[in-house]
Amino acid sequence: MNSNRFSSPIKHSTRLASKDIKVTDEKKKKALFVLLENFSMVSFTGAVDVLVTSNLITTSPVFDVETASVDGEKVVSDLGIEVAVNQRVDAVNIKDIDILVICGGLRTPLRDSPPIHKLIAKALEEEIWIGSLWNGTYFLAAAGMFDLAECATHPDSRDLIRERYPNTRIGNTSYTIENKSFTCVGPNSAIRVMQDLIEQLFGADMKRGVNGILNVDENRSVNSAFSSGVNYIPxxxxxxxxxxxxxxxxxxxxxxxxxxxxxxxxxxxxxxxxxxxxxxxxxxxxxxxxxxxxxxxxxxxxxxxxxxxxxxxxxxxxxxxxxxxxxxxxxxxxxxxxxxx
CATH class of the missing domain: 1.10.10.60 (Homeodomain-like)
Structure with a gap:
């Protein structure tokens, strides 16, 4: 039997303490989440959970996760919970970062932020992955990232983005991922877009492994072991x-x-x-x-x-x-x- 022919998700259906999947790219990826005022805690933790879960099913950890804020101080989330960060935005060495994520929320102020704009510009120069959660898309749009490609953002921020950055192409999907950029509108799509990012970086097996762990609370029985998108079996x-x-x-x-x-x-x-x-x-x-x-x-x-x-x-x-x-x-x-x- 050709062991590469099939790719069933069954082999990843149980959470493990030890590591199973061998990744072809041995370089660990560092993801930096920039937390904005009143960022969506659920979107942030959902996205991070996908990356951390990947470390549970690989032969060695494939992601490091760090956080930053504009001033390096604690950031208050939309739930009123303070979150300490690792560093301030202007101290970030972008050459050490593989994935940059701007984390917004429903009540995140959408105003010019020179430190964030500068960080995004550096990230574009380095051609690393750049993404956003909720209305963090606003700051990516300000950098002109979506004059050609489509982006996703929460409906409450669409009109403002269109007014200030009229060339921005806002799609009708809950998330987008292409050309080393990704965007999403909220918590559920934050998880889905990060799962797609896992697939882009490390392949479909890794994505299915993460899905097998994180999707177990969906209202399905044996369907949970099946290919994504299958909601019925004979x-x-x-x-x-x-x-x-x-x-x-x-x-x-x-x-x-x-x-x-x-x-x-x-x-x-x-x-x-x-x-x-x-x-x-x-x-x-x-x-x-x-x-x-x-x-x-x-x-x-x-x-x-x-x-x-x-x-x-x-x-x-x-x-x-x-x-x-x-x-x-x-x-x-x-x-x-x-x-x-």
Whole structure:
């Protein structure tokens, strides 16, 4: 089997203390969030949570997060909570920053800020990622960033941006991401745009891994393991997945699923391809390996005992499959968990 052919999100469906995904770009990214007066706390923490969660599912941390304010002092959020920052805006060494995010909020004053304008200008010169939350888009528009590309901003700030910067193209979407810039209108879109940023920087597997952790509170059952945007699955497919989940120690054959659902092998394969973006065998394998990963983290079972509990006849087969999917051997995975505990 070609291990690169499929990309099911099942292997990222559980929060882990140790690291699983190997990233191709080993350079850690530093994100700087500039907090404006009355910034949206929920948008800010949602965006940061996406980046921090990425560090939980990688072989080594891929993001550092820092904060700044215009004067370097604490900033009061829209919730009335004071947040201390790492530095003042004019002290930022932009060459150390990979992602610059301007964080606004509903009551953030939209007025000229020379320190912020200067920082954005430096960021443009360095060609780093530049983004905004809520009406932080105002300051990016002031720099002329959206005379050609579209941006997103909260509806309350649209008229002011259009009046002061008439060349700005404001779209109708809740967020945008293109040409190393991103914008969003509020808390939910802040999370989504940062997830898309993860995909741009580190690939779809990383994004799915983060989604598998952060999206578990959505009102879905088995759907939460599926491709983004899928809100319905056929009853037959749901039945097959339930059979898989209940038979991990003694795996069933696809013919068993056919007998149970009266579907042909080909029909089952088409269902998985359409709704899960992988094959039945790959999906089943990752379910079993995901159980193994949990046992390695939470128990003192030997590797051979874990292998048997996941339906593998030999420890060698289990270890090979585990490394193929997660990028590290069971022994390495368990040791990484101990090192990070």
């Amino acid at each position: 009853k037959n497919l749901e039945m097959i997945i339930e059979l898989m989940e209940n038979n991990l120690e003694e795996p069933l054959d696809i013919t068993d699923f056919s007998d149970y659902t009266s579907l042909s092998r080909r029909q089952i394969e088409r269902l998985f391809s359409k709704y899960v973006n992988t094959s039945p065998s790959r999906y089943y394998l990752e379910l079993r390996l995901n159980k193994g990963r949990q046992l390695l983290r939470k128990t003192d079972y030997s590797i051979s005992e874990v292998a048997i509990a996941c339906g593998f006849t030999t420890q060698t087969h289990f270890s090979h499959s585990f490394k193929m999917v997660f990028g590290s051997s069971p022994t390495q995975f368990r040791q990484a968990g101990r090192d990070n505990s």
